[in-house]
Amino acid sequence: MQPTVIAPSILSADFARLGAEVDQVLAAGADWVHFDVMDNHYVPNLTIGPLVCEALRKHGVSAPIDVHLMVEPVDRIVPDFVKAGATEISFHPEASRHVHRTIQLIKAGGCRAGLVLNPATPVDVLDWVLEDLDHVLLMSVNPGFGGQSFIPATLDKLRVVRGMIERCGKPIRLEVDGGVKPDNIGAIAAAGADTFVAGSAIFGQPDYAAVIAAMKAAVAA
Ligand code: DX5
Ligand code: ZN
Numbered sequence: 001m002q003p004t005v006i007a008p009s010i011l012s013a014d015f016a017r018l019g020a021e022v023d024q025v026l027a028a029g030a031d032w033v034h035f036d037v038m039d040n041h042y043v044p045n046l047t048i049g050p051l052v053c054e055a056l057r058k059h060g061v062s063a064p065i066d067v068h069l070m071v072e073p074v075d076r077i078v079p080d081f082v083k084a085g086a087t088e089i090s091f092h093p094e095a096s097r098h099v100h101r102t103i104q105l106i107k108a109g110g111c112r113a114g115l116v117l118n119p120a121t122p123v124d125v126l127d128w129v130l131e132d133l134d135h136v137l138l139m140s141v142n143p144g145f146g147g148q149s150f151i152p153a154t155l156d157k158l159r160v161v162r163g164m165i166e167r168c169g170k171p172i173r174l175e176v177d178g179g180v181k182p183d184n185i186g187a188i189a190a191a192g193a194d195t196f197v198a199g200s201a202i203f204g205q206p207d208y209a210a211v212i213a214a215m216k217a218a219v220a221a
Pocket of ligand 2: 009034197
C-alpha cells in the first residue's frame with residue numbers, strides 16, 4: 001500500500017478562476033491535481049487539453065498533475081501532455097489500439113503510466129501489463145461527467161485488483177475515481193485503494209480543507 005493521495009478533480013472547479021482554485025485546493029491539503037481530458041468522442045463531453053495543463057505549470061503549480069485521458073486515439077496526444085508538464089498519465093485500454101505501446105510512450109516521456117478500467121471492463125486487461133504500470137485507476141462511475149453516484153460493485157473489483165498488485169509485488173498505486181465522498185472513502189480504502197479522486201465532493205463545498213481533512217481521517221481510521 002502506498003501513502004494516501006487525495007487528488008481533487010478540477011472538472012468540478014470554477015474554470016473562470018482555475019489557477020486560484022488549484023492553489024486553494026493544494027493549500028487545503030490536496031496531494032495531486034486530477035486533470036480530466038474528454039474529447040466528445042470516447043466520452044460524451046468536452047473539457048480541457050494540454051494548453052490548460054501548461055498554463056497551470058506557468059501559474060506556478062508544482063504538485064503532480066494526474067492526467068486522465070478520456071480520448072481516442074490516445075497516442076498522438078501523449079507527447080503534448082508530457083511537454084505540458086503532466087507527471088501521471090492514465091488512459092483507457094478501449095481507446096488504445098496497442099496498450100503496451102501507449103504505456104511505453106508515456107514512460108519514455110518521463111511520466112508515470114496508469115491504465116483505467118471502466119466499471120464494466122474486466123480486470124484481465126491488466127494481465128501482461130500490470131508490472132509495467134505505475135498505477136491502476138478503477139472508475140467507480142461511467143466516465144464523462146462529475147457528480148455521479150459511486151457504483152458499489154467497485155468495492156469487490158478493488159479487492160481483486162489489490163490482490164493482483166500484492167502478488168505482483170511492485171509499488172503500483174490503486175486509484176479510484178467517481179462518486180468518492182467523506183462518507184464512503186473509508187470503505188473504499190478498506191477495499192484496497194490508496195489514491196482517491198474527488199471532484200464534486202471537494203469543489204462543491206466552501207471549505208476544501210475541511211473536506212480533505214475528513215477524507216484523510218476516514219482513510220486513516
Ligand atoms: C469522470 C471523471 C472524474 C470526475 C469525478 O469521468 O473521470 O474524475 O470528475 O467527479 P466526482 O468526484 O464528482 O464523481
Ligand atoms: Zn477522472
